[in-house]
Amino acid sequence: MEQFCYEAADEQTLYFDLPNTDGLRIKGILRGSLDQPVAVIMHGRPGTGNELLPYLAARYLHERGIASIRLFMYDFEPKTRNLLDCTLQTFADDFDEVVRQLRDRAVPKLFAIGHSYGGITILKAQAKLDGAVLWDPTHGSYWLEHANEKDENFPEITVGDLVIGTGGYGYISSAKAAEYDKQMGDTTGWAAHKGYPLMVISAGKGAMVHLGRKYVAAADEPKRHLIIEKAHHQLEDSDKVMLELFEETADWLQKF
Numbered sequence: 001m002e003q004f005c006y007e008a009a010d011e012q013t014l015y016f017d018l019p020n021t022d023g024l025r026i027k028g029i030l031r032g033s034l035d036q037p038v039a040v041i042m043h044g045r046p047g048t049g050n051e052l053l054p055y056l057a058a059r060y061l062h063e064r065g066i067a068s069i070r071l072f073m074y075d076f077e078p079k080t081r082n083l084l085d086c087t088l089q090t091f092a093d094d095f096d097e098v099v100r101q102l103r104d105r106a107v108p109k110l111f112a113i114g115h116s117y118g119g120i121t122i123l124k125a126q127a128k129l130d131g132a133v134l135w136d137p138t139h140g141s142y143w144l145e146h147a148n149e150k151d152e153n154f155p156e157i158t159v160g161d162l163v164i165g166t167g168g169y170g171y172i173s174s175a176k177a178a179e180y181d182k183q184m185g186d187t188t189g190w191a192a193h194k195g196y197p198l199m200v201i202s203a204g205k206g207a208m209v210h211l212g213r214k215y216v217a218a219a220d221e222p223k224r225h226l227i228i229e230k231a232h233h234q235l236e237d238s239d240k241v242m243l244e245l246f247e248e249t250a251d252w253l254q255k256f
Contacts, residue, residue: 006062006063009031013029013030014028014030016097025079026071026073027071028098029069029070030067030068031059031068037107038066039067040098040113041112041114042113042114044115046083047115047117048072048075052236053115053135053236057113057249061250066111073086083172084161086177087180088120088121088180089124091124092121092125095112095125109130111130111131111132112132112133113133114137115137119135120137120138120187123187129196130196131199131253132199133200133201133248134198134201134212135249136202136206136208136235139215140181141186142208144185158175161176162174188218189218190215191214191216194219197222197252197255197256198215198224200212200215201226201228202225202228205231205237226248228245
């Protein structure tokens with residue numbers, strides 16, 4: 001596909017109740033129908049289901065006959081989580097609950113797509129899927145490799161319960177989540193024995209290509225590793241980069 005064109009389509013907001021949470025729920029936006037193959041799209045941290053990457057991916061996949069649900073792991077709406085209350089384990093548990101409820105609704109094929117922290121969330125989760133594509137997924141060893149240069153290249157300040165990255169365009173996380181991340185260690189083995197086809201798409205100009213290779217080496221067949229050479233971690237460098245990302249993702253899912 002040389003240009004990205006899509007038709008307007010209705011979207012539906014879904015809510016997935018979270019047991020044992022005093023009424024909390026996860027929001028998702030469905031594009032397409034639950035009678036189709038469905039890809040659950042996990043955003044990174046911090047991020048939302050309406051960021052450019054998942055927003056456009058949902059439209060591309062719809063044109064290819066794949067429905068999608070863009071999850072919001074926290075939100076401003078009532079009875080949704082707050083970013084400060086979330087760690088990777090929180091995301092993984094909530095993702096598992098979403099998949100369980102979709103299985104109860106007899107979705108014919110259920111896939112997952114995760115960018116960055118969304119990718120490692122899928123690997124941490126126990127959900128039984130029909131396939132997954134991870135976009136430059138986070139790896140626990142990243143924190144180990146960059147521990148000594150953290151202050152210089154990725155300066156941070158802690159304000160109350162928040163850790164704020166002050167370099168570049170910055171980032172934010174809860175202090176609880178930041179501490180969780182630093183103790184994860186080597187997460188390579190999380191990609192092993194998942195029981196479904198796994199593809200990792202790495203950003204060639206990012207810092208985690210070698211870690212993506214580790215995930216793919218640990219995974220069972222069928223598996224694939226693709227490097228988009230001109231992409232940085234956000235994978236929004238150009239139309240060409242994003243179209244390659246979406247096309248390769250859809251091709252992989254449609255194989256299964």
